[in-house]
Amino acid sequence: MVLELRRGRLHIAVADASLAPLVRPVxxxxxxxxxxxxxxxxxxxxxxVERIGPYGKAVWATIAVGG
Known part of the structure; x- marks a missing residue:
């Protein structure tokens, strides 16, 4: 898991080692x-979602922070 503050936005990324595509349930x-x-x-x-080469995938999100 990675948390970074980038120009007033919180960037969150969570990775796993699975190469299976992300399936979002109904x-x-x-x-x-x-x-x-x-x-x-x-x-x-x-x-x-981004693939991390042969190592899996990462789901990322950005959220505005501050005023």
Whole structure:
């Protein structure tokens, strides 16, 4: 996990070693788990997924901080 402050924006990245593509479940408000990307989508200004060569992938998000 990486947290960086870049020009007034918090950049968050979380990586894993899986090469499997990210699969976002169909939204379902009754789910009690697997809602992490739903929260990221609501809270982040932007987010995405990047492949890290043969090492896996990283999900990243940016959030404006300050006034």
């Amino acid at each position: 939204p379902n408000h009754s789910r009690t788990s697997g809602r992490g990307l739903d929260l990221v989508d609501v809270l982040a200004d932007e987010w995405g």
